[in-house]
Amino acid sequence: MADRAAVFARIAELIAPFNKKGIALAEGTSFANDLELDSLTVMDLVAAIEDEWDIVLPLNMLPELETVGQLADAVHRMTGK
Numbered sequence: 001m002a003d004r005a006a007v008f009a010r011i012a013e014l015i016a017p018f019n020k021k022g023i024a025l026a027e028g029t030s031f032a033n034d035l036e037l038d039s040l041t042v043m044d045l046v047a048a049i050e051d052e053w054d055i056v057l058p059l060n061m062l063p064e065l066e067t068v069g070q071l072a073d074a075v076h077r078m079t080g081k
Contacts (some may be wrong), residue, residue, distance in 0.1 A: 028068075049075060
């Protein structure tokens with residue numbers, strides 16, 4: 001079972017290829033403002049996360065996930081770990 005910190009760390013690894021500016025990732029790092037990810041890049045990242053944990057992130061949930069920490073919380077909840 002992965003704990004919340006492990007989920008965050010793995011998400012950070014999955015974000016790395018999309019982090020063109022080399023921003024240091026923290027709980028409050030914003031996908032739109034800090035990382036400047038466009039919607040297509042976000043969908044690629046979502047696909048990688050879904051594959052990693054074998055989950056489906058509902059599209060209606062995505063607008064609520066503005067920071068790396070919020071995403072880690074959602075994945076942690078959905079995996080039940």
